[in-house]
């Protein structure tokens with residue numbers, strides 16, 4: 001069995017609604033191995049984004065622990081959490097969140113520069129990633145000079161820039177038309193097969209289920225495997 005890259009155990013999370021507690025996640029557990037593609041589905045409001053934020057260590061559970069690439073968010077200081085996020089975690093959101101004043105190349109190179117790579121080396125790695133997502137000829141384009149699908153492909157290249165242990169994706173095809181969504185899905189599939197990176201993909205897109213190694217449904221605050 002491959003190495004465990006992400007583990008969540010006993011995760012509970014509630015929000016306050018006025019005076020009342022609104023339980024969202026209840027003693028949830030999940031484990032993701034190196035190179036696995038796991039899709040998380042569930043009704044709107046079931047807590048998928050809440051879970052992703054906890055997996056990324058961006059929010060705190062009321063109880064339980066999340067460990068990503070051997071770092072337990074609950075036992076680590078903010079500085080170390082930032083370092084692990086920079087080195088071991090990639091994000092891809094429904095809306096690309098690319099920096100508008102920077103080119104595609106600079107956007108992809110950004111996490112590498114933040115992690116301390118030289119500008120020249122980051123450029124080489126970013127160009128290679130843009131080639132992998134089929135955008136070599138768009139490297140100098142700024143986000144507003146790219147199509148929606150191209151922007152999302154740049155965001156995927158950026159998410160993979162640091163060769164992270166885990167990439168978390170929140171509705172990566174949610175904002176795309178059917179055809180473009182299918183292209184982006186195929187790209188994610190190809191990338192996931194060629195790397196040891198684990199992908200956790202929150203999606204309403206049923207086609208991901210065909211590609212994923214496992215589909216987990218978030219219901220009543222827990223994940224059901226099927």
Ligand SMILES: Nc1ncnc2c1ncn2[C@@H]1O[C@H](COP(=O)(O)OP(=O)(O)OP(=O)(O)O)[C@@H](O)[C@H]1O
Pocket residue numbers: 015016024042043044045046047048049050051
């Ligand atoms: N900061 C908050 N304070 C209070 N309630 C919140 C907060 N964030 C989320 N919620 C509530 O928690 C529930 C889960 O929200 P979440 O965004 O995790 O669901 P989701 O499954 O990602 O939904 P969708 O598929 O619609 O994006 C929702 O009922 C939401 O209203």
